[in-house]
Amino acid sequence: MNKVLITGASGFIGSNLIDHLKNLHFCIDTLSLRTCIDEKMIKKSSSIVHLAGKAHDLKQVSNSSQYYEINFELTKKLFDIFLNSEAEKFIFISSVKAAADQVDDVLRETDPARPHTHYGKSKLMAEEYILSKALPVNKTFYILRPCMIHGPGNKGNLNLLYQFVLKGIPYPLSAFENKRSFLSIENLFFVIRELLERNDIPSGVYNVSDNEALSTNELIKLMAQTSYKKASLWNISPSLMKLIAKLGDILKLPLNTERLNKLTENYLVDNSKIRNALGKDFPIQARDGIIMTINSFQKP
Numbered sequence: 406m407n408k409v410l411i412t413g414a415s416g417f418i419g420s421n422l423i424d425h426l427k428n429l430h431f432c433i434d435t436l437s438l439r440t441c442i443d444e445k446m447i448k449k450s451s452s453i454v455h456l457a458g459k460a461h462d463l464k465q466v467s468n469s470s471q472y473y474e475i476n477f478e479l480t481k482k483l484f485d486i487f488l489n490s491e492a493e494k495f496i497f498i499s500s501v502k503a504a505a506d507q508v509d510d511v512l513r514e515t516d517p518a519r520p521h522t523h524y525g526k527s528k529l530m531a532e533e534y535i536l537s538k539a540l541p542v543n544k545t546f547y548i549l550r551p552c553m554i555h556g557p558g559n560k561g562n563l564n565l566l567y568q569f570v571l572k573g574i575p576y577p578l579s580a581f582e583n584k585r586s587f588l589s590i591e592n593l594f595f596v597i598r599e600l601l602e603r604n605d606i607p608s609g610v611y612n613v614s615d616n617e618a619l620s621t622n623e624l625i626k627l628m629a630q631t632s633y634k635k636a637s638l639w640n641i642s643p644s645l646m647k648l649i650a651k652l653g654d655i656l657k658l659p660l661n662t663e664r665l666n667k668l669t670e671n672y673l674v675d676n677s678k679i680r681n682a683l684g685k686d687f688p689i690q691a692r693d694g695i696i697m698t699i700n701s702f703q704k705p
Contacts, residue, residue: 407601408432410447410492412483413456417559418498418590422454425594431601438479447483448490452601455483455497459524469523476527481534484546488538495546496600497535501612501674503528503550507666511673514550514610532610540608547600548610549593552674555694556590557701562667563624565659567702570628570636578646579622579638581669586614586676589694592687599683606682614674615691621668624695631699643669 409426413419414435423433436446438457447453459475480497487495502525504518520526532548540546555563569576596613600606619627622638629636650665652658680686689697 407452408434408450409452409454409601410434410436410450411454411456412436412438413458413498416456417556418554418593419456421556421558421590422456422594422597426598426601429598438475438483442479442482442486444486444490447486447492450490450492452494453483453487453492453496454597454601455480455495458498459527472523472527473530476524477530477534480531484535484538488541488544493544494601495535495544496597497531497546497548499528499532499548499550499610500525501550501552501614501672503532507670508672508674511675512612513675514612514678536610545604545606545608547606547608549596549613549679550610551588551593551613552586552672554588554590554593555698557698559590559698559701562664563695563698564702566621566624566668567628567632567699570625570634571632573634573637575637575639576621576625577639577641578643578665578669579625580640580643580646582620583669583671584618584620585670585672586618586674587691587695588614589687589689589691589697591689591694591697595688596679596683599685609678611679611682612674612676613679614676615689615694616676616680616687617691618673619691619695627692627695628699631696632703 409431411419414423426433434446434450436443459472501512503520504516505512506521506525518529520529535546535548592615593613626636650660650662653661
């Protein structure tokens with residue numbers, strides 16, 4: 406039986422992944438990295454899915470050292486134990502932010518990694534450590550770099566945007582013409598499941614995103630359509646909105662520079678490497694995944 410050990414099991418991705426894999430009759434153990442790492446639990450597992458980590462802090466109040474202690478040092482310890490265990494597969498959930506905070510064209514795995522934030526730098530350090538170690542013949546590792554993940558129960562920027570649409574608040578950023586990649590949690594789980602079940606996929610770094618990119622304006626329209634509302638899009642000068650966001654940095658307002666960039670930047674991710682490795686296409690189309698997430702916001 407494929408016994409899977411999951412770290413970060415209490416988070417949004419982890420709690421949903423446990424239910425997903427249990428429904429497929431995987432045997433699941435969970436490991437909290439907040440206490441001492443239980444080496445015995447790791448050594449009796451056949452696969453490890455490492456989700457635990459320090460998330461990107463949009464409010465910028467976190468101590469920078471926490472990113473390196475949690476995202477790098479703990480991953481390093483966990484991977485070292487994996488190398489000396491009977492476990493055969495190690496799946497590390499990294500982030501596209503380990504490669505780039507801004508993307509000029511389309512992000513590919515071959516692009517030089519240039520993270521700017523402590524979050525991205527700490528994730529990249531963990532990736533580089535994994536890549537630097539000699540791998541026994543019977544073991545494989547997968548470094549997955551997901552882009553913005555969404556799904557039922559997600560409380561991130563999509564939910565914030567949805568609340569604005571639901572209240573009829575005009576969206577003032579429609580003058581920004583952008584496209585960005587998203588990742589339905591169902592597509593992420595599809596990839597993880599394939600990696601757990603198969604032995605023909607080579608170790609390496611893989612970007613994970615939905616096939617199609619969407620603009621924020623398209624998201625607003627989908628949210629309005631799904632909620633039976635009329636989309637209210639305001640075409641305000643981008644330079645004025647950037648000035649307002651800088652004011653938000655100072656006054657700690659909901660719209661700050663980082664959130665403005667997240668809502669309006671182009672961030673396109675190429676997922677062809679993982680799709681070619683799997684030899685299969687993803688089960689959920691980008692628009693359908695977004696609609697599923699939006700519908701979950703409407704439930705009490």
